[in-house]
Amino acid sequence: MFDGVARRYDLTNTVLAGGQDRRWRRITREALELGTGQRVLxxxxxxxxxxxxxxxxxxxxVACxxxxxxxxxxxxxxVPLVAADALRLPFADASFDAVAISFGLRNVADPDAALAEMARITRPGGALVVCEFSRPTWAPFRIVYVEYLMRALPTIARAVSSNPDAYVYLAESIRAWPDQAALxxxxxxxxxxxVRWRNLSGGIVTLHRARRPAGHAGE
Known part of the structure; x- marks a missing residue:
């Protein structure tokens, strides 16, 4: 499915996000508090x-x-590009200072196993940031947003995506994803x-930030 949307993936994301995707990427970078020369996956x-x-x-x-x-x-x-499954990352224990996953955890076959695998390759004290679609905090807007997901989003995708049918899955997966506290x-x-979180764009997207506790390398 993802190979099929790759050709116009970035354009489609920007259109569907109303240009907010650039802001979300910047905030993700800032949340990691990376230093020069540190390694981030x-x-x-x-x-x-x-x-x-x-x-x-x-x-x-490093892109994976x-x-x-x-x-x-x-x-x-x-940037370095590595082909790998999030459930079996080809990196040594504690080999990165930080790890990020943006709009991808929801698509992993086993998100809990992926979180554990990302912890494995992160050094003690290192940071995790998960940027993912979530649940709008204002109930009236939440109703409008769900309507957008199920009706407008697939329609817009047909106009700009190289594989619009994939965005039906996108809408359904967002609706089924756990809310901020559950994640x-x-x-x-x-x-x-x-573990802390920050709502972006009224909770359409949420940034979860966490730390790898000291003394857990190699577990």
Whole structure:
């Protein structure tokens, strides 16, 4: 499915997000508080647009995705590209200072296992940021938003996407995804501590941030 949407993936995302995707990427980078020369893994990086944003911090940012089609679209962006499954990351324990996953955890076959795997490759004290669609905080807007997901989003996707049928899945997966508090509990149960979240765009997107506790390398 992801290979099929790769060609116009970035354009489609920008249109569907009303241009807010650029802001969400910047806030994700800032939340990681990366230092020059630190290593950060961008899981489910797609075409590596998010990885390029992370690299603006001066960190060594590595893009990781299981879709070869997505990675092909990301060639030439000046960041390392690694084809890998989020459930079996090909990196040593505690080999990154931080890890990010933007709009990808929802698409992993086993999100809880992916959270544990990301904890494995992050050094003690390292940071995790999960940027993902969530639940709008204002109930009247939430009703309008669900209507947009199920009706307007697939219609817009037909006009701009290289595989519009994939965006029917997108709408359904967003609606079924856990809310802010539920996701925070799942993150905390998979090797992370100090889990906090920040709502963006009224809760359409939420940024969850957590730390790898000291003394857990290699677990």
């Amino acid at each position: 961008d899981v489910a990086a797609g075409t590596a647009v998010s990885t390029v944003e992370l690299a603006r911090s001066g960190a060594v940012a 995705d299981f879709s070869i089609g997505m990675l092909r679209e990301g060639r030439g962006r000046g 925070a509990r799942r993150i905390g149960a998979r090797g992370w501590t100090d």
